[in-house]
Amino acid sequence: MLEVLLVGNPNSGKTTLFNSLTRSHEHVGNWHGVTVENKKKAFSFEGQEFLLVDTPGLYSLCPLSFEEQVACEEILRGQGKKVVNLCDGNNLKRSLYLTLCLLENGCDCVVAVNQIVKRKNSKIDFKKLEKLLGVDVIEIDAEKGFGLEKLKKSLALKKQQNNLPYLKMIEKMAKNSKKMQNFDVFCQIKAFERDEKFFEKRGEDAKKIFEEVPKDSVQLITKLRFEYIDQILSQCQSKVAAVYGKSRLDKFILNKWLAFPIFLAILSGIFYLTFFSLGAFLSDLFSNFLSLLTNPILGLIEKNLGNGLVYDFFASAVFGGVATVLSFLPQVVLLFFFLSILEDSGYMARVAFIFEDILSKVGLSGKGIYTLLMGFGCSTSAIMTSRNMEDKNAKIKTAILCPYMSCSAKIPIYTVIGGAFFGAKNIFYILGLYVLGVVVAICISKVLDKTVLKSKKQSFILEFPPYRMTSLKRIGSVLWKNTKDFVIRVGSVMVSMNIIIWLLSSFSFSFKYVAQCGGESMLEGFGKILAPIFRPLGFGNWAIVASLLSGLVAKEVVVSSIAMFNGIDASATRLLSASLLLPTSLVYFSSHASVVSFLVYCLLYTPCIASVSTLLQEIGKKWTILSVFVQLVVAYFVALVTYNIFFAFEIFGFFVPFLTIFSIFLLFFAFFCIFSKIKKKKLCSSCDSCDKDCAHKKI
Amino acid sequence: MTMNECKENILYKISGFSGEVDNISRRFMELGLVEGEKIRICGKSLQKKVFLIEVRGYLLSVRASLLKKVQVEKC
Numbered sequence: 122m123l124e125v126l127l128v129g130n131p132n133s134g135k136t137t138l139f140n141s142l143t144r145s146h147e148h149v150g151n152w153h154g155v156t157v158e159n160k161k162k163a164f165s166f167e168g169q170e171f172l173l174v175d176t177p178g179l180y181s182l183c184p185l186s187f188e189e190q191v192a193c194e195e196i197l198r199g200q201g202k203k204v205v206n207l208c209d210g211n212n213l214k215r216s217l218y219l220t221l222c223l224l225e226n227g228c229d230c231v232v233a234v235n236q237i238v239k240r241k242n243s244k245i246d247f248k249k250l251e252k253l254l255g256v257d258v259i260e261i262d263a264e265k266g267f268g269l270e271k272l273k274k275s276l277a278l279k280k281q282q283n284n285l286p287y288l289k290m291i292e293k294m295a296k297n298s299k300k301m302q303n304f305d306v307f308c309q310i311k312a313f314e315r316d317e318k319f320f321e322k323r324g325e326d327a328k329k330i331f332e333e334v335p336k337d338s339v340q341l342i343t344k345l346r347f348e349y350i351d352q353i354l355s356q357c358q359s360k361v362a363a364v365y366g367k368s369r370l371d372k373f374i375l376n377k378w379l380a381f382p383i384f385l386a387i388l389s390g391i392f393y394l395t396f397f398s399l400g401a402f403l404s405d406l407f408s409n410f411l412s413l414l415t416n417p418i419l420g421l422i423e424k425n426l427g428n429g430l431v432y433d434f435f436a437s438a439v440f441g442g443v444a445t446v447l448s449f450l451p452q453v454v455l456l457f458f459f460l461s462i463l464e465d466s467g468y469m470a471r472v473a474f475i476f477e478d479i480l481s482k483v484g485l486s487g488k489g490i491y492t493l494l495m496g497f498g499c500s501t502s503a504i505m506t507s508r509n510m511e512d513k514n515a516k517i518k519t520a521i522l523c524p525y526m527s528c529s530a531k532i533p534i535y536t537v538i539g540g541a542f543f544g545a546k547n548i549f550y551i552l553g554l555y556v557l558g559v560v561v562a563i564c565i566s567k568v569l570d571k572t573v574l575k576s577k578k579q580s581f582i583l584e585f586p587p588y589r590m591t592s593l594k595r596i597g598s599v600l601w602k603n604t605k606d607f608v609i610r611v612g613s614v615m616v617s618m619n620i621i622i623w624l625l626s627s628f629s630f631s632f633k634y635v636a637q638c639g640g641e642s643m644l645e646g647f648g649k650i651l652a653p654i655f656r657p658l659g660f661g662n663w664a665i666v667a668s669l670l671s672g673l674v675a676k677e678v679v680v681s682s683i684a685m686f687n688g689i690d691a692s693a694t695r696l697l698s699a700s701l702l703l704p705t706s707l708v709y710f711s712s713h714a715s716v717v718s719f720l721v722y723c724l725l726y727t728p729c730i731a732s733v734s735t736l737l738q739e740i741g742k743k744w745t746i747l748s749v750f751v752q753l754v755v756a757y758f759v760a761l762v763t764y765n766i767f768f769a770f771e772i773f774g775f776f777v778p779f780l781t782i783f784s785i786f787l788l789f790f791a792f793f794c795i796f797s798k799i800k801k802k803k804l805c806s807s808c809d810s811c812d813k814d815c816a817h818k819k820i
Numbered sequence: 821m822t823m824n825e826c827k828e829n830i831l832y833k834i835s836g837f838s839g840e841v842d843n844i845s846r847r848f849m850e851l852g853l854v855e856g857e858k859i860r861i862c863g864k865s866l867q868k869k870v871f872l873i874e875v876r877g878y879l880l881s882v883r884a885s886l887l888k889k890v891q892v893e894k895c
Contacts, residue, residue: 181850185843214876215852315841339841343849347857365878367862377866474881478867481883487870580844580886581870582851585879 122163122170125276126199128192128223129207130216131178132586134235136160138207138263139175142273146602147175148502149465149595158188158505159195166273177508182222183316185580187508187516196228203276204228210236210245210260211587212365213358217350220254221285226307229280232258233272249357255283264592287345294341298333313338366585371471380475387468389552391459395452396536397548403451404536411448415440430627430634437685438623439616445684445697446677447611449533450604456529457603458596460498465591469494470583477581483563484570486510486581489519493562496526497555500732504739514576517740518569521748524728524736525562527555530676534723537680541698542716550717554724561725561755573747615681618674622667622682658722658757659715659764664707669722675729683708714771718764725756823887824871826861832892833858845889852876853890 127135136149143162160175176195177188184190196204206223208216213234223230232254234245251258257275261268288306295301295309304312311319312330315338320327335341373379394400419440422432463469469491477487488509495503500523507519527535535554539547570576625644629635635642641649648663651670655661664686672679680697686707687700700706710716727733727749736745769778826832834857837845852875853859862879863872871887873880 180847183843183846183850185847212878215878218850218852314846339846339849340837340855343846344854344856347852347854364862364874367874367879371863375863375872380866470881474865474870474872477870477881477883478865481869487881580847581881581883582844582847582886583881585872585881 122172123276124172124174124199124202126195126202126204127173127175127207128196128204128219129178130180130209130212130219132584133178133207133209133216134263135178135207136175138205138233138235138261138269139173140598141263141266141269143173146598158191158508167277169277171273171276179219181219182226182311183314184318186510191508196223196226199228202229204230205272205276206230206232207263208232208234210234211243213245213354214350217254217353218346221346221349224254224256224283224285225288225310230256230283231272231275232256233261233263233268234258235261235263244359246357250353253353253356255285256281264594285349287349290345291342294335298330300330300333310342313342315339366467366587368588370588374468374471375474384472384475387463388555391456391463392552392555393548395456395459396532396551400452400455401536403455404448407451408448411444415444433627434620434623437688438619443611443615443619443681445537445689446533446615446681447608449536449677450607452532452536453529453607454600454603456532457498457599460494461595461599462591463494465589465595467586467588470585473583474585481581483566484515484518484574484576485522485566486515488581488583489515489522492519492523493526493559496523496528498529500524500526500528500728501735504732504735507739512576514574517744518566518574518576520736520740521569521744521751522562522566524732524748524752525558525565525725527558527724528676528728530729531723533677533680535720537683537698538701538710538716539720541701542710542713550720554720557721557759558724561759565751565755610675611677614675615678618671618678619681619685622671622678623685626667626686657764658760659712659718659768660710660722662708665719668708669726672723673727673730675731676723679723712768712771714764714767717767718760721763722756722760725752725759727752727756821892823859823890823892824884826859826871826887826892828861828864831858831860831895833895834890835893836891837889838891839889844886848882848886848890851880858895859892 127139129135134149136147139145139160139162140147140149143164145160145162147160158177161172163170163172165171174195176192179189179192182193182196184193204223206220206228208220220230220232232250234247234250245260247258247260257278259268259272259275261272263269291309291313292306294313295304298312301309301312312334315327315331315334317327320330374383419432419436422435426432472494473487473490475487476490480487480489489507491509492503492506495506503523503526504520507516507523510516510519535547535551539550543550622644625647626642627635628643629638629640630643630646633640644667645663647670648667651666652661652663655666655669660666664683668679668682668686671682683701684697687697689697689700701708701710703709704711710719733745733749736748740748766778766782769781822838823832823834834853834855836855837848839845857875860874861871862874864870864884869884871882871884873882
C-alpha cells in the first residue's frame, strides 16, 4: 500500500480533499488549525491501494506550534512516500514557499492547486508551472471533486527529477564552511535556516554549525525562495490586484465600536434559534414522533407482561430517560449547524483578531477563542484543538479551560430543568449560564497564568481567510455526522448507564426489588451519604446527587436519570418538567434559587469521561487531576454563592441583596485599583513586561 | 523605524530585521515579510495591540509587540 501524505498551508483545503478522496466526514473549517493530528484512511484507485495521511497545516519545515511539529515529523520521516502538496490557488505567492521547501527535501511531490473561490481575472498557466517546478501540477476543486481523477492517476506515476536553480547557489555558499561540506543540500539549507531542533534531533551541536553560517543566512534563504516564486509566477499567473481575504464587511465587523456588539448579537441569535423558536419547535415535533414510536411498544409490554419488573425496566431504563434526551437531537444538531456556518464563513479569524487584546491579558492567545468556541459544541474536540498553541503552558491552560464552556450535552439539562421553573424567561438564564462559563474560564486562566502556568506571550500570527458561504454538501455532512454521533452516544453510553442506574435504584443491597419489597435502594444508600455535602447548595436530595454522579459519564445522563427517578416513561419533556415542581417527586426543587444553583453546578463540574480521557492524553496525569479537582471546587463555590444570592433575592426582594452585592463589588474594585497601582510602581525598577517604551523605562 | 510604529494605510518597505533571528522572525520571513517587500497596515485592534497587515497580496494579523524586530521605511 502506497502511503500518501497530504501537506499544505493551514486552511488550504487538505481535510476537504481527504474527505473527498476517502469519502470521510472529518471536521473542516475556514480557519487556521482545524486539523491538529494526522488522520489516516485507505482508498483504492485502478486496483492500487493508497493510505492517505491528512497532516496539520504548516508554512515551512521549521515548525512553530505543536501541530506543525506533528506534520513536519511525518514529512521528514516520509522518505519513499508520495506527497500531495495542496496549494491555495488564490494565494500561490505564499503557498509555493512550502512547495519549494518540500522539493528541497527531495520529496516525491505532486502539487494540487485548489481553487476554493475563483478570483476574477486570475489565470494560472498550469503547464508552465509544472515545467518550472519540475513536478506534476494539477488543478483541483477539493469540495466539488474536480480534478481528483487526474490527481489519483499522478499518484501512481514515478518520481520526477526537479532542479531548483537556486540550490546551486546554496551549495556554493556551503563550500565556505568545513562542517557543511559533508551535508546534503537539505541539511545545508537547515543550517542556513538556523533550525536548532533539526540538528538536535540528529544529535549534532547546532551552535557550532551555526558559527560558520553568515548571520543573515535565514534572510538569504527566504529571499532566494521568494525571488524564485516571483520569477515563476511572473511567467505563469496573470496579475491580481485585489488583496486575498480583504472585504468591505470588515469595516463593520472589525470596527472598534461595532465588533463586540456584532459578536454578541451573532451568538445571541444562534442561542435563540437553537434553544427557542426553531429549536424548540423542532424538538417538540421530534418528541411527539418519538412518543408515537415508544407508546405502542410500552402498551404491548404492559398488555402481555403486566405492570411489573419488565415493564418498569423498559419504561424507566430504556424509553423514559433515553427518549427524553433523544428528543433534544434537533437542538444539538442545530447548534453544530450554526457553529459550522461560523467556522466556514471566515468570521472566526476575525473573532480571534478582536479578542486578542482581551485574551492576551489573561495569558491566552486570540487563537484560543477557536478552542473556547468549539467548547460550545463538544469539549472533547475542543480540548484537542488546544494543540494550536505554541507554548506548552498555554496549551495546558487552554485545554483546562475547555470544559468550562457550556457544551451541547448540557442543552437538555438547561431546557428541561430551567424550562420547568422559568418558562419563557429561561433564555436569559441559559444565556447567563453561557456567559458565566466564559467568565469563570477567564478568571481561572488569569489565576493559572499568575501561578502555576505562567506562559510566554503567544506569537499570534494569523492569516485572514476570505468570507465564504457554506456549501450544501458541508451542511449535509455536519448534520449527518452530529446526528450519528448523538444517536450512537444515546444508544450506547446512555442506555447502558440508564440500565446500571435502574438496577442500582430498583434493588436494595440484599438484591430485592424495592418497588415490591420496599426498603432502601443501593443508589439511595450511596446518594444519602453524599447528599449532605450538597445541602448548602440548595439541592441536598439523594436522587439529585445520584443524577449528578451519573452525569460524570455523559452530561445528558443527568436528565435521563432524573426522568427515570420521577417515573417519566416516554419522551415527554413537558411531563418531566412538570414533575420537578411536584413535592411528591423524587427529584424536586423547592425554590428558584436551588434550580439556578443546580444549573450552575452542572455547568461547571467535572466534564464527561470522554473529555477527561482526552485531557489525560493531551496534558498528562498531573494536570488532569488538578483540572478535575479545580472544577469540583469551583463548581461548588460558584453554586454556593449563586444559591445564596438568589435565595436572598427570594427572601428580601430586589433592593437589599442588590445593594449588598453592589457594595461588595465596589469594595473588590477598590482593592483591585489599589493593588494594580502598587504593582505598576513596582514595575518601574525592572520594567520588562511592557510592550511599549513606557514612562517607567525613561525614568 | 520599526513596524509596530507604522501608521494605517501608508505603504512601507521592509528594510531589515534587528537582533538575532528567532522562531518568530523566521516565521515572519516565511510568510513573506522579507527585505524589500512592501507592506501596509490595514487595521488595528481596539487597543492597537494587534495589526492587520497587507503583505504579498494577502492579509495577516500579528501582535504589534512582535513587529518591533521588523525595520521599515516609507515607500
